[in-house]
Amino acid sequence: MNTDEHGCGSRHPTKVDAWIVLLLAGGAAVGIGGTFAAAFAATSAAELIALVVFPVLVFAAVGLLTWPIHYDIEPPVLLIRSGIIRWRVPIAGITAVHPTRNPLSSPAWSLDRLRIEYLAGDKRRAIMISPRDKSAFLDDLRAADPVLVRESDSLRRVAA
Numbered sequence: 001m002n003t004d005e006h007g008c009g010s011r012h013p014t015k016v017d018a019w020i021v022l023l024l025a026g027g028a029a030v031g032i033g034g035t036f037a038a039a040f041a042a043t044s045a046a047e048l049i050a051l052v053v054f055p056v057l058v059f060a061a062v063g064l065l066t067w068p069i070h071y072d073i074e075p076p077v078l079l080i081r082s083g084i085i086r087w088r089v090p091i092a093g094i095t096a097v098h099p100t101r102n103p104l105s106s107p108a109w110s111l112d113r114l115r116i117e118y119l120a121g122d123k124r125r126a127i128m129i130s131p132r133d134k135s136a137f138l139d140d141l142r143a144a145d146p147v148l149v150r151e152s153d154s155l156r157r158v159a160a
Contacts (some may be wrong), residue, residue, distance in 0.1 A: 009074035009158040012131040015110040024062075031055055032066070052117040069107050070131050071137065075144045079131060082107030087127060093119040093147045097138065102128060114138075 043080035065083040071080040078089040085107070100115040108130035114137070116124045138155055142148045148155045 012071045012137045014069040015130045015132040017110040073144050074138050095157050
């Protein structure tokens with residue numbers, strides 16, 4: 001169990017795929033290059049300021065939404081943090097956890113993911129995460145709720 005800095009629960013950092021980082025860095029490099037090229041062609045101070053401010057705002061927004069990413073098992077919830085956004089998944093509502101490589105947007109820096117299916121009130125929901133050590137994450141989640149049964153690289157809720 002990876003104890004967090006508060007001494008309770010467990011913290012699991014996200015797995016990071018290098019190609020995702022390189023893709024984002026490449027996009028940033030192209031954006032910065034375009035900004036410099038446009039800055040030389042700017043005809044007014046207002047255009048120049050806009051060319052500098054816009055990329056800074058975009059990079060700040062991306063950073064605020066994607067750093068840091070980690071998953072805290074703090075019964076009775078699984079707290080998922082992606083920058084300034086947080087999801088609270090009721091552990092007692094988790095119905096299944098299974099591997100996926102679904103590329104849809106999620107709080108994850110890897111496509112090596114776990115899909116967590118859960119009930120929030122009477123609504124079925126799902127979220128995908130990418131803990132660095134999926135096995136330890138599954139073990140810690142199972143320890144937080146013994147009604148979850150481990151089946152290889154998945155968890156499922158059994159009837160009580």
